[in-house]
Amino acid sequence: MYAERVLSGMRPTGRLHLGHYHGVLANWVRLQHAYPCLFFVADWHALTTAYDEPGTITDNAIDMVVDWLAAGVDPEKATIFIQSQVPEHAELHLLLSMITPLGWLERVPTYKDQQEKLTHKDLTTYGFLGYPLLMSSDILIYRADKVPVGEDQVPHVEFTRELARRFNHIYGREPGxxxxxxxxxxxxxxxxxxxxxxxxxxxxxxxxxxxxxxxxxxxxxxxxxxxxxxxxxxxxxEGGGKMILVEPGALLTEASRMPGLDGQKMSKSYGNTIALREDEESIRKKIRTMQTDPQRVRRTDPGDPDKCPVWQFHLIYSDDGVRQWVQEGCRSAGIGCLDCKQPVIDGVLKEQEPMRERARIYEENPQVVKDILAAGRERASILARETMADVRAAIGVSYG
Structure with a gap:
């Protein structure tokens, strides 16, 4: 029951890009070989900020799952499912809300931060205030002890630990x-x-x-x-009572080093992305037209790779020999910008080649994706039902 278990999820925002792959999916692929993993589509979480855009969620969810599978997430090794198809997430969220102090939610760092960033959206909603609690429910319902997160998400895991501790303290002490x-x-x-x-x-x-x-x-x-x-x-x-909910630990992951085409962080909102399953010709065109060192106006002008967004791609896709060739060739004007970009094009296309092959199966047979999600839902539901049976019994609302 308390075996090692990893849980992680993503909001369905549609097709994913290289930033998602290097920041999350490559890590998921590694983890699935080391631990039992559950990876879920956080569609209810999407509604906390996109509550007025419900028509996009289903299609986005399917597109995102295809990208997961294309990236190498294996449904034979990991459980892949959609959050809203396991209603126990919502039931645990409701029951935990009865014991969660309001101040805990208001102190979550991203609460005010998101309100300040998304000024075009009314986020003075109960759902937005309570989304950290829903996130905790996602983790606790599977008694997951490992949650892969970046440093900025560690407070959410600590919030979940405190919540599990509070629940076990209130409900875990049985007579004798x-x-x-x-x-x-x-x-x-x-x-x-x-x-x-x-x-x-x-x-x-x-x-x-x-x-x-x-x-x-x-x-x-x-x-x-x-x-x-x-x-x-x-x-x-541990000096408490019966342990009903498991306190999870944060499995720290490195922040993605994947830059966008303009040198900023790769993000759809900046329009600087390369999608995981993007057409080859589109990728070539995007990289060939990337901005370079602004001081290098003519082919004969020497440049500085450290001031060029293309160099950031070389740090990910090129070996030491190519990097040295770029540094020397750019600074001496021995190579042109198009010469410099070609190894990056080759590296991105080589990385995406197996992804396209894997994706083709699911693009041509959409029912396969639905079958994977249905099987994942069944496996996840078994674990969720076990937890909820214990939670209901502890709280005193079990009538079986």
Whole structure:
């Protein structure tokens, strides 16, 4: 139940670009080989700011999933699904809203920041205020212990940890908990129970983080424990009650180094993107017409790669030999700007070639995408229903 599990999602904004690939998708592809992963389309999240544009969400969602699959996300290794098709997200969101202090939501850094940026949109809505809580519900419903985020998203993960801690504190203490936990310890066997007790004492008395991790590993590996025994011993280990919701950790990812065609961050709002499945000729044209060092007016003028947006692409797509050729050729006017751009064109097209091949299957057979999402929904729903059964029982609204 508390096995390692990664969860991440993206809002459906339509087709993705190279910034999304280098910033998120390449990391997802790596993670799916290391952990059980759940990747979801955050369509309800899209409504927190695009509530007046509902007609675009469905098509955008499908286009985005095709891009995921094209990038190498494997539906055999990762669970891919749409948020709104697993209604337990909304139920947990509602129940957690009963215990979430209003001040916690108002202090989330992006709350006022987004309001200031999106001045054309009325964001004084309940849904926008509560979107960090919905985000927490997305994580907690799957008891995911790893959430890949950039540094700017770490406060959201910490918010989720505090929320899980608050829920477990309010609802996790069952009558006779400590006696029941000691009974559960016996099921570890004599040696296992002794080791668990020693590790628990080291953690609680000295704050020994290594002891905490060893004890968690012991519980993960113990075959003799029922789900209920395991819940109790996780809670007993950390000095709380029965652990119902799992506190997630932030899996820090590097910020995308992918620049836009104009040197700014690659973004649709700047109109400087290359899409993941863009036509080859369009890519060639975009890169050939990229702006370069403004001081290099004529072919015979020397340039400075550090002042040229094309150089930022070389840092991603070129090896050391090509980079040295660019630095020397540009500064001496030994190569022209079109010469400099050709290795970048070759690098982008080479990167996208397997993506186009994978995408073709789904573009020609849209039903395959729907089948993948349906299978993902079923797998995600099983996990979500398990969590909600425990949550309802803890709160006291289980009538089974």
């Amino acid at each position: 908990f400590e006696d029941k936990a000691r009974e559960s310890m016996k099921k570890l066997g004599g040696k296992g129970a002794k080791l668990y007790g020693e590790l628990r004492n080291r953690y609680q008395e000295k704050g020994d983080g290594e002891a905490l991790e060893q004890a968690r590993a012991l519980l993960h590996e113990a075959q003799s424990l029922s789900m209920l025994d395991r819940e109790r011993l996780f809670g007993y280990l």
